[in-house]
Amino acid sequence: MTNRMYLSNQISSNSPSKFDLLSSSASASSNLESEKSCSTILTFPSTSSASNSSSSFVLRQLRFCDRPAVEQICNESFPIQYPECWYDEVVSGSLTSTGLFDGPILAAIIVSETKTIFECNSEDQDILSEPINNSVVYILSLAVAKPYRRQGLATRLLDNLFNTIVMAPPYPRAVFLHVLSTNSPALSFYKMHGFQWHASLVNYYRIGDEYGDGCTYVKYTNGSRPPITFYEILKMFGTTICMPIKAVCKFLSF
Incomplete structure (x- = not known):
């Protein structure tokens, strides 16, 4: 399944999940209570009936009862299949998982980890x-349901991430993500929001029986800067060598 508007890095096939399925009676009871307090509708409205005003959306943390809606958005947005345990982890509270809701309907999600x-x-x-003890934010997923695209919801979720996570302690030094190299809409979206290419990842994604290359995109925050590249080192070295030579030549020309 391929969708031209999927807006995310996808979890790597070699990225282990930390989530262990809950089996205790206490956990089951907690999940039932969560279901009672939350009733997310799965059937999305048609494009014409979707709300046109982003101000009408409610922003809140994803809960256990949102899991089916989260799975539906991801399945329609991404060309790969997330493992079942990943969805459990998204709604368990171990990740920073936020949704935009149009009434009871889940319209968009962002999942990140500091x-x-x-x-x-x-x-x-x-x-x-x-130093390796500096914090960073990794965006695992950013997706918008089809009827709600091109309404600024992805931007709103990204802005909320920066306002609530990036600009607060421990003041992460960068926000980064992985994205399929052929996903032009996502690449344009992240570039528009200040992310820059950092690296190419050959055969990073497995899509069915095939592999696709990925890219790492980074936005540096809280005074941080990109690492100096080998080209920049050569450029600085060349400038250091050339400046005295130019000064001598200028002196001799008089």
Whole structure:
């Protein structure tokens, strides 16, 4: 299944899940209570009937009872299948999972995790040249239901992430994500919001029986800067060498 408007990194096939399924009676009781206090409608309205005003949407943390709606949005938005345990983790509270609701209807979601550079996968540990105990935010998923696209909901969720997570302690030094390299709408969206390309990840995604390349995009925050590249080192070295030579040549020309 391919969708041209999926707006997210997808979880890597080699990224382990930390979630263990809850089986205790206490957990089951808690889930039942959550279901009683939340009734998310799964059937989305047609495009014409979807709300046109972003001010009418309610922003709140995703709950256990939202799981079917979260799964529906992800299935229609992404070309890969998330594992069942991932959805459980999203609504368990172990991740920062936020939804925009049009009444009882889940219209958009963003899922992120704050961690240190040291806790990131090896392919992501070079996004900062700063100490490995500095915090970063990893966006696992950002998706909007079809009837609600092009209404600014993804931007609203991203802005909320920066206002509530990035601009608060421990003041993460970067926000990063992975995205399919052929996902042009998502690439344009993130570039428009200040994210920059950091690395290409060959065969990062498994889509059915095929593999797709991914990209790492990063937005540096709270005074942080990208690591100095080898090209920049050569450029600075060249400038250091050339400036005295130019000064000598200028002096000799008089």
